[in-house]
Amino acid sequence: MFNKRGPMLRTVTGVQVKRRLRKALGAWGLLLVLVPLALEAVGCNGWFRPVEWSELGPQSKTPQSPFRVIPRKNMEVVTLSPDDIVRVMQRVGFADEQILDLGTDLHNALRFQGSAVIVYRKETLAIFAADGDYVRIRSRSGSFDYQISKGQFDAPPRMNW
Secondary structure, eight states: OOOSHHHHHHHHHHHHHHHHHHHHHHHHHHHHHHHHHHHHHHHHTTOOOOOOOGGGOOOOOOOOOSEEEEEEEOSOOOOOOHHHHHHHHHHHTOOHHHHHHHHHHHHHHHHHTEEEEEEETTEEEEEEEEETTEEEEEETTEEEEEETTTTEEOOOOOOOO
16 A cells, blocks of 8 residues: 555655755855954954053064155166165265165165165155166266266266156
């Protein structure tokens, strides 16, 4: 004989399983949406601050120098030796401490971008630009042309720029 309740029960349990599965997926979907939103809200609003231990003493951040080297794009790039950087910056009028602080940034700017501007707060102090075998320098103290191959300041034929 054939049991009439058997197929009926399987259908009822199948429907129940599908409903439970939908509820579970809906709950997981809601959880997947709410958790990133909660983490973003907590992380972006700065609710949590790092612990400051008084036993370790004051944690002073190094003050930012008002001097900055701003790289500028140029058609040519140049690699200067440390001696060249020192000569060029001393000629413009930078102190030894400023040369130590800004020299690496100036070297990298001329090497990768080809030109650089040294700024004190918002005031431009000097402009450096690579031009073949020369580095053209413009500052308040004057205009200089540094010939890299000779390692000295030179007066090459003037170019319009």
